[in-house]
Amino acid sequence: xxxxxxxxxxxxxxxxxxxxxxxxxxxxxxxxxxxxxxxxxxxxxxxxxxxxxxxxxxxxxxxxxxxxxxxxxxxxxxxxxxxxxxxxxxxxxxxxxxxxxxxxxxxxxxxxxxxxxxxxxxxxxxxxxxxxxxxxxxxxxxxxxxxxxxxxxxxxxxxxxxxxxxxxxxxxxxxxxxxxxxxxxxxxxxxxxxxxxxxxxxxxxxxxxxxxxxxxxxxxxxxxxxxxxxxxxxxxxxxxxxxxxxxxxxxxxxxxxxxxxxxxxxxxxxxxxxxxxxxxxxxxxxxxxxxxxxxxxxxxxxxxxxxxxxxxxxxxxx
Amino acid sequence: xxxxxxxxxxxxxxxxxxxxxxxxxxxxxxxxxxxxxxxxxxxxxxxxxxxxxxxxxxxxxxxxxxxxxxxxxxxxxxxxxxxxxxxxxxxxxxxxxxxxxxxxxxxxxxxxxxxxxxxxxxxxxxxxxxxxxxxxxxxxxxxxxxxxxxxxxxxxxxxxxxxxxxxxxxxxxxxxxxxxxxxxxxxxxxxxxxxxxxxxxxxxxxxxxxxxxxxxxxxxxxxxxxxxxxxxxxxxxxxxxxxxxxxxxxxxxxxxxxxxxxxxxxxxxxxxxxxxxxxxxxxxxxxxxxxxxxxxxxxxxxxxxxxxxxxxxxxxxxxxxxxxxxxxxxxxxxxxxxxxxxxxxxxxxxxxxxxxxxxxxxxxxxxxx
Numbered sequence: 001x002x003x004x005x006x007x008x009x010x011x012x013x014x015x016x017x018x019x020x021x022x023x024x025x026x027x028x029x030x031x032x033x034x035x036x037x038x039x040x041x042x043x044x045x046x047x048x049x050x051x052x053x054x055x056x057x058x059x060x061x062x063x064x065x066x067x068x069x070x071x072x073x074x075x076x077x078x079x080x081x082x083x084x085x086x087x088x089x090x091x092x093x094x095x096x097x098x099x100x101x102x103x104x105x106x107x108x109x110x111x112x113x114x115x116x117x118x119x120x121x122x123x124x125x126x127x128x129x130x131x132x133x134x135x136x137x138x139x140x141x142x143x144x145x146x147x148x149x150x151x152x153x154x155x156x157x158x159x160x161x162x163x164x165x166x167x168x169x170x171x172x173x174x175x176x177x178x179x180x181x182x183x184x185x186x187x188x189x190x191x192x193x194x195x196x197x198x199x200x201x202x203x204x205x206x207x208x209x210x211x212x213x214x215x216x217x218x219x220x221x222x223x224x225x226x227x228x229x230x231x232x233x234x235x236x237x238x239x240x241x242x243x244x245x246x247x248x249x250x251x252x253x254x255x256x257x258x259x260x261x262x263x264x265x266x267x268x269x270x271x272x273x274x275x276x277x278x279x280x281x282x283x284x285x286x287x288x289x290x291x292x293x294x295x296x297x298x299x300x301x302x303x304x305x306x307x308x309x310x311x312x313x314x315x316x317x318x
Numbered sequence: 319x320x321x322x323x324x325x326x327x328x329x330x331x332x333x334x335x336x337x338x339x340x341x342x343x344x345x346x347x348x349x350x351x352x353x354x355x356x357x358x359x360x361x362x363x364x365x366x367x368x369x370x371x372x373x374x375x376x377x378x379x380x381x382x383x384x385x386x387x388x389x390x391x392x393x394x395x396x397x398x399x400x401x402x403x404x405x406x407x408x409x410x411x412x413x414x415x416x417x418x419x420x421x422x423x424x425x426x427x428x429x430x431x432x433x434x435x436x437x438x439x440x441x442x443x444x445x446x447x448x449x450x451x452x453x454x455x456x457x458x459x460x461x462x463x464x465x466x467x468x469x470x471x472x473x474x475x476x477x478x479x480x481x482x483x484x485x486x487x488x489x490x491x492x493x494x495x496x497x498x499x500x501x502x503x504x505x506x507x508x509x510x511x512x513x514x515x516x517x518x519x520x521x522x523x524x525x526x527x528x529x530x531x532x533x534x535x536x537x538x539x540x541x542x543x544x545x546x547x548x549x550x551x552x553x554x555x556x557x558x559x560x561x562x563x564x565x566x567x568x569x570x571x572x573x574x575x576x577x578x579x580x581x582x583x584x585x586x587x588x589x590x591x592x593x594x595x596x597x598x599x600x601x602x603x604x605x606x607x608x609x610x611x612x613x614x615x616x617x618x619x620x621x622x623x624x625x626x627x628x629x630x631x632x633x634x635x636x637x638x639x640x641x642x643x644x645x646x647x648x649x650x651x652x653x654x655x656x657x658x659x660x661x662x663x664x665x666x667x668x669x670x671x672x673x674x675x676x677x678x679x680x681x682x683x684x685x686x687x
Contacts, residue, residue, distance in 0.1 A: 106662045106666055108447075110659050112596075113654070113657070120652040291461075295454075295455030296459055302448055303452075
């Protein structure tokens with residue numbers, strides 16, 4: 001029993017880290033622009049496709065040499081993060097930016113539209129004639145992501161709890177990214193500008209902050225975190241699918257709301273909480289109830305604490 | 319009655335003309351003949367029209383919530399599913415009720431309304447985006463619950479067969495040419511859906527001008543000002559939400575009866591809710607005619623234009639290409655997504671808006687700039 005609980009704790013923690021990384025992208029954009037960037041989950045998905053394509057192009061698989069694996073992995077991570085960041089930035093420039101002064105529904109609906117387009121791009125991408133995509137015959141089918149890390153148990157082969165190198169990678173790399181983000185937001189000039197803009201965009205502008213640049217940086221950083229998360233998620237789950245952004249995006253967004261949307265530590269807390277709840281509900285209630293449990297919790301939290309766990313009481317801007 | 323007369327005078331000839339044309343269409347499907355002659359493919363436009371009528375009911379339900387009252391709801395499929403499964407439970411052979419379509423048609427909206435009330439009462443005080451998320455979550459919860467309660471809903475198989483509506487022999491026979499019962503059933507559904515849709519449109523137009531309809535608009539435009547004028551936001555919002563949910567339940571009842579099955583619960587997913595929202599936005603949020611236009615365009619694209627284009631594409635490529643891009647139905651999300659983005663940029667009030675909403679939107683933009 002204790003072993004099961006510990007094992008689920010570990011699974012929950014690793015899942016939660018991925019949710020938290022994606023949730024950060026939602027929460028940062030919401031904090032500044034007050035709209036739900038529905039396309040964020042699909043940026044995450046396409047970044048995973050970039051990583052998979054790279055693996056295919058480089059011929060990376062579980063039999064590659066250790067040096068090739070390390071180099072290839074690093075390349076995947078960098079490429080996906082850059083891709084995610086730039087794609088997010090591009091979407092903002094082309095689609096959201098002209099709508100800054102429009103009613104709040106406009107960017108939200110546009111984000112849904114962009115999400116549709118990206119999912120469709122993912123579907124077509126899956127039809128690419130490449131071995132890693134199964135030759136492209138079954139475009140909509142899930143694609144196997146090569147298992148690039150050894151599947152050994154770090155706690156010894158006899159241990160009842162499994163801790164694999166990929167778990168360590170997910171947790172370690174996520175912690176590094178979150179610390180880096182915290183450092184940027186807390187200690188740099190850009191971070192200060194971001195916090196100021198989130199508090200009050202017009203006042204920030206009056207103080208000489210280039211709000212457009214801050215928004216661009218937010219999309220870039222959020223997208224890059226999503227791209228980074230997509231690689232470690234694919235390594236962890238070993239499957240890539242054109243609809244993975246939709247499901248994970250909804251969970252990550254739920255995490256952001258549970259923690260208090262717009263609140264950066266809240267997103268991490270919400271992500272971890274959601275990951276843990278998911279692991280335990282899969283174990284003790286049944287995986288088929290997973291979405292119902294997670295969204296049920298979301299509804300309950302929003303009804304009793306509408307601003308989320310760490311959010312301040314919602315202030316409606318009149 | 320006087321109200322109804324001035325109303326009829328005011329709407330003018332167009333809706334009446336449309337209604338008459340739609341009423342005679344099953345007997346003289348000219349469009350079918352034309353398209354069949356041109357493409358050699360039977361498209362069964364009358365069958366598509368039934369789907370469009372039912373989808374229009376659903377679009378009108380969401381329009382009541384999002385368009386009229388300004389409650390951003392992303393889980394309309396949940397109430398649609400409630401209607402469909404209520405109908406399933408009440409009519410299929412598996413259960414002892416078997417009350418048939420007519421009874422289910424009265425009870426399905428009640429269950430829809432109940433669902434709307436139970437969800438709306440605690441959550442409608444949440445502000446816009448949060449309400450969107452709660453309704454989205456509710457939609458997913460409903461889908462999962464329906465999927466997993468296999469003892470009640472038959473899980474992924476769905477409840478079936480849902481029987482066709484009972485009709486007096488005279489009506490049934492006069493609708494079936496040469497005793498072909500399946501065409502009779504199709505036509506019965508066609509006219510039933512058309513009548514209910516027309517009645518719904520009339521009721522909603524009257525509602526728009528009534529005291530409560532004006533309260534919806536006032537709330538949507540400025541909640542603070544509206545509450546200062548003595549409108550109780552909580553009650554009015556709940557009324558709109560419950561009403562929309564009831565209408566969605568009715569649409570669900572028609573949907574299940576038309577399909578003869580409740581369909582698998584995964585049909586009623588987030589994407590379905592979003593599709594309904596899409597057709598409101600394309601047609602014009604808050605506008606009845608816009609909702610109808612949007613529903614027609616959306617289903618027309620899926621069921622008529624998309625197969626035609628796929629055919630053209632296949633002929634152009636020479637034969638049966640199995641590539642994912644060679645089937646036009648695989649482009650639908652790009653088409654809809656682009657439509658949403660372009661609409662928001664160029665014409666946020668929709669293709670056929672009500673004048674009031676168009677004014678509101680342009681006012682806000684001018685204020686902000």
